[in-house]
Amino acid sequence: MLHLRAVCPSAVAPEVLSTLREHPGAANIVHFPGAAVHPAGDVVEANVAREAVDEIVVALAALDVDHTGAITLEQIDTVLSDLADEAEELAPGEASDAVVWEDLVGKTGEESRLNATFLAFLTIACLLAAVGIITDSPVTIVGAMVVGPEFGPLAGLAVGLVCRRSDLAKRAALALAAGFPAAIAVTALGAWLGNAAGLFDASAISGEGHQVDFVYEVGPWSLIVAVLAGAAGMLSMTSAKSAALVGVFISVTTVPAAGYAAVAAILGDWGRMGQSLAQLAINLIGIVLAAATVLLLRRRGAGLIDRPLPRG
Structure with a gap:
């Protein structure tokens, strides 16, 4: 899995959260209202199945998060979470075959x-x-x-x-x-x-x-x-x-x-x-x-x- 962090304006945070909640490949979503200092805004984090990353990043980019804030991805070596396991199972495709284009x-x-x-x-x-x-x-x-x-x-x-x-x-x-x-x-x-x-x-x-x-x-x-x-x-x-x-x-x-x-x-x-x-x-x-x-x-x-x- 990958760890996704989105820094975004507070007004956009609800849409970011909705995007992550609705995607079966995202789990363990965390919201930090007002945590971002520069640029000012919210921070949203989630664990994302590799095969779901591209779709989620494209959706967040459509919200202009990559320009008004930031989208970062980090590889996670170990995740002990039933929700994360479920997200990997529900995400379409195989993790080893998935391409994270960005x-x-x-x-x-x-x-x-x-x-x-x-x-x-x-x-x-x-x-x-x-x-x-x-x-x-x-x-x-x-x-x-x-x-x-x-x-x-x-x-x-x-x-x-x-x-x-x-x-x-x-x-x-x-x-x-x-x-x-x-x-x-x-x-x-x-x-x-x-x-x-x-x-x-x-x-x-x-x-x-x-x-x-x-x-x-x-x-x-x-x-x-x-x-x-x-x-x-x-x-x-x-x-x-x-x-x-x-x-x-x-x-x-x-x-x-x-x-x-x-x-x-x-x-x-x-x-x-x-x-x-x-x-x-x-x-x-x-x-x-x-x-x-x-x-x-x-x-x-x-x-x-x-x-x-x-x-x-």
């Missing part, structure tokens, strides 16, 4: 911002990938995959496109368009310093039989893996099964391809650099297309295909 937009929006933290993680991931390529270490490559933060903007781009949130789509696209070139440039600088210091030479990537050659080898499986990973990642983000995201991070070669491109460029292997960049592009496009398709199917299944999400 929460999804908020989550992907936060993870899609181009900021110092995002750039730092992406750069460190690319540097780790470069080390894995130079030392022919698949384990280090996997570590780089896990560290990479790129799935956040990719998911944000898919959500922005499907939910008609141009602000989110532009923010995510900017993070990807600026983040990867910056990370590749820093990685190339690091590779140049390492090469100048004699830590490695062209033999690190030349020839055949390297365990990490899969990073730059482009083929049908590149797109297949990207599509499957994008679908799994979006299913994970839109359900309660977030643990699957780790597997998504490990399955795609976005960050390793960026790291390989930087190393190959420094060593003058333009063919492998081009293949690595193609691998990067195929993975990015495949993930976004698959994630967007999953979202379209889930919105169509919920009858929300024509409803743009409100802006926070």
